[in-house]
Amino acid sequence: MSQPSLVVGNVNWFKYASPQSFYPLAGAMIPWFAWAAAALCAAGLYVGFFVAPTDHQQGESYRIIFIHVPAAWMSMFLYLVMAFWAGVGLVFNTRLSHMMASALAPTGALFTFLALWTGSLWGKPTWGTWWVWDARLTSELILLFLYFGFMALKAAIDDPRRADRAGAVLALVGVVNIPIIYYSVEWWNTLHQGASVSLTRAPTMAATMLTGMLLMALAAWMYSIAASLHRVRSVILERERGADWLRAL
Amino acid sequence: MSWASWSDFFAMGGYAVYVWGSYAVTAGLILAEVIMLGIRKRAAKARLAAGRGAGMP
Amino acid sequence: MLTALRCVIRRDLLLAMRRRSDVATALLFFVIVVSLFPLGVGPEPNLLREIAPGVIWVAALLASMLSLSRLFAADFADGTLEQMILSATPLGAIVAAKVVAHWLVSGLPLVLIAPVLALQFDLAQPLLPVLTVSLLLGTPVLSLIGAIGAALTLGVRGSGVLLSLLVLPLYVPVLIMGAGAVEAAAVGLDNAGHLLLLAAFLVGAAAFAPWAISAALRISME
Numbered sequence: 421m422s423q424p425s426l427v428v429g430n431v432n433w434f435k436y437a438s439p440q441s442f443y444p445l446a447g448a449m450i451p452w453f454a455w456a457a458a459a460l461c462a463a464g465l466y467v468g469f470f471v472a473p474t475d476h477q478q479g480e481s482y483r484i485i486f487i488h489v490p491a492a493w494m495s496m497f498l499y500l501v502m503a504f505w506a507g508v509g510l511v512f513n514t515r516l517s518h519m520m521a522s523a524l525a526p527t528g529a530l531f532t533f534l535a536l537w538t539g540s541l542w543g544k545p546t547w548g549t550w551w552v553w554d555a556r557l558t559s560e561l562i563l564l565f566l567y568f569g570f571m572a573l574k575a576a577i578d579d580p581r582r583a584d585r586a587g588a589v590l591a592l593v594g595v596v597n598i599p600i601i602y603y604s605v606e607w608w609n610t611l612h613q614g615a616s617v618s619l620t621r622a623p624t625m626a627a628t629m630l631t632g633m634l635l636m637a638l639a640a641w642m643y644s645i646a647a648s649l650h651r652v653r654s655v656i657l658e659r660e661r662g663a664d665w666l667r668a669l
Numbered sequence: 670m671s672w673a674s675w676s677d678f679f680a681m682g683g684y685a686v687y688v689w690g691s692y693a694v695t696a697g698l699i700l701a702e703v704i705m706l707g708i709r710k711r712a713a714k715a716r717l718a719a720g721r722g723a724g725m726p
Numbered sequence: 727m728l729t730a731l732r733c734v735i736r737r738d739l740l741l742a743m744r745r746r747s748d749v750a751t752a753l754l755f756f757v758i759v760v761s762l763f764p765l766g767v768g769p770e771p772n773l774l775r776e777i778a779p780g781v782i783w784v785a786a787l788l789a790s791m792l793s794l795s796r797l798f799a800a801d802f803a804d805g806t807l808e809q810m811i812l813s814a815t816p817l818g819a820i821v822a823a824k825v826v827a828h829w830l831v832s833g834l835p836l837v838l839i840a841p842v843l844a845l846q847f848d849l850a851q852p853l854l855p856v857l858t859v860s861l862l863l864g865t866p867v868l869s870l871i872g873a874i875g876a877a878l879t880l881g882v883r884g885s886g887v888l889l890s891l892l893v894l895p896l897y898v899p900v901l902i903m904g905a906g907a908v909e910a911a912a913v914g915l916d917n918a919g920h921l922l923l924l925a926a927f928l929v930g931a932a933a934f935a936p937w938a939i940s941a942a943l944r945i946s947m948e
Binding site for chain 3: 562565566568569572573576577581582585586589590592593594596597600601604605607608
Binding site: 544 | 683
């Protein structure tokens with residue numbers, strides 16, 4: 421029987437679909453991403469606090485966006501990636517893909533929470549209340565529930581194979597619904613507010629502010645990769661317990 | 670952006686609670702996640718070792 | 727195939743009629759929850775008139791969710807579900823028929839009783855048809871989406887609460903459009919858009935949910 425292969429540059433990349441091959445690969449990659457995250461974060465914070473000017477309307481409180489926006493972006497992006505790997509696992513029946521989806525969820529949920537927390541702390545001086553029902557924050561809240569649902573479903577099912585596949589269906593249903601949820605909430609928000617209450621910055625953002633935000637976003641991305649790779653290694657250790665190759669570790 | 674002094678920097682134009690509240694919680698939670706990652710890895714390895722000790726095939 | 731589907735619907739309706747208390751409990755829950763709100767927020771008529779669409783919609787959502795675990799549980803327990811999966815009739819069609827029967831028993835009564843409850847809130851007369859239509863379009867969507875959750879959590883411990891956690895975020899667009907339709911009509915804005923979107927949700931859910939439900943059932947039954 422011939423194994424499927426994806427040979428690029430003399431390497432059959434499909435071999436990394438096995439937990440055994442992926443484990444050391446992930447281990448080698450983590451430090452790179454971790455250091456990249458640290459460097460980008462340092463650069464982003466420097467630009468955010470020492471280069472970007474004070475905002476005329478919001479004073480210094482706007483500096484929260486250097487966390488809020490990257491966290492919000494990552495929360496959505498990680499859900500997409502999670503759903504992608506869950507889908508790959510469903511279609512190709514590769515358990516490593518499902519493990520990767522499981523590994524991404526907690527980090528995604530963390531960023532979602534941070535987006536909500538920083539959004540709340542930003543809303544208080546800007547709008548006077550600790551919670552603002554604007555479209556983005558409300559969508560983030562629902563996204564948090566979607567993450568929790570995914571993690572809860574996987575935790576509740578004992579059989580790992582059934583848990584993987586049920587979680588995958590849920591993640592895919594969620595990913596299809598996210599744009600619908602976002603646009604419904606936007607519609608709801610514009611209907612109920614007179615003036616537009618939004619935490620998104622107007623297009624008049626100074627270039628330095630944007631730079632700081634992008635640097636922090638990249639830092640968050642590198643961090644997410646490092647954290648997920650680390651977590652997936654633990655998941656592999658937990659789930660491949662009977663395997664021979666683990667004895668060598 | 671040049672701050673007049675360190676105390677100005679920490680005061681953040683009066684918004685210190687909000688700005689530093691955000692950054693502190695973020696740093697704290699990221700740190701917590703990193704620590705929990707370490708704990709999980711160590712627990713997984715310990716369980717493996719224990720399993721091997723008990724004579725797992 | 728249509729005879730098979732008719733059979734499934736008839737069977738489910740028959741079984742539901744034999745356990746009328748299940749049906750009645752969900753309906754009673756709906757009525758009680760709606761009645762709780764004035765007790766919580768005070769009897770001020772203006773306030774009640776304003777919150778009526780939202781309150782009725784949220785209560786309908788919760789009542790609809792309560793009855794979801796019943797959808798597959800009985801068939802799962804006695805082995806009928808396995809037969810349905812193995813049968814020649816496409817599982818998606820069977821599942822759609824089951825959801826139709828479920829809606830007839832759990833959703834439609836809510837639609838019929840909602841205008842009466844709306845009167846408790848002194849909702850303006852012209853708004854009652856809008857409320858009814860919004861629920862008529864929305865409750866089937868709730869049944870379809872909820873069925874996905876029910877299929878995923880089949881036989882799982884603590885499935886009742888887990889089901890709510892899974893399904894409520896997905897209900898949000900339906901809630902926004904449904905309650906929004908009535909609220910828009912209340913302030914004199916055009917609500918055709920809301921109702922059309924609800925109809926679109928219904929068509930979309932009817933097209934895609936049976937597929938997701940079948941996939942989930944197969945996964946749960948392995």
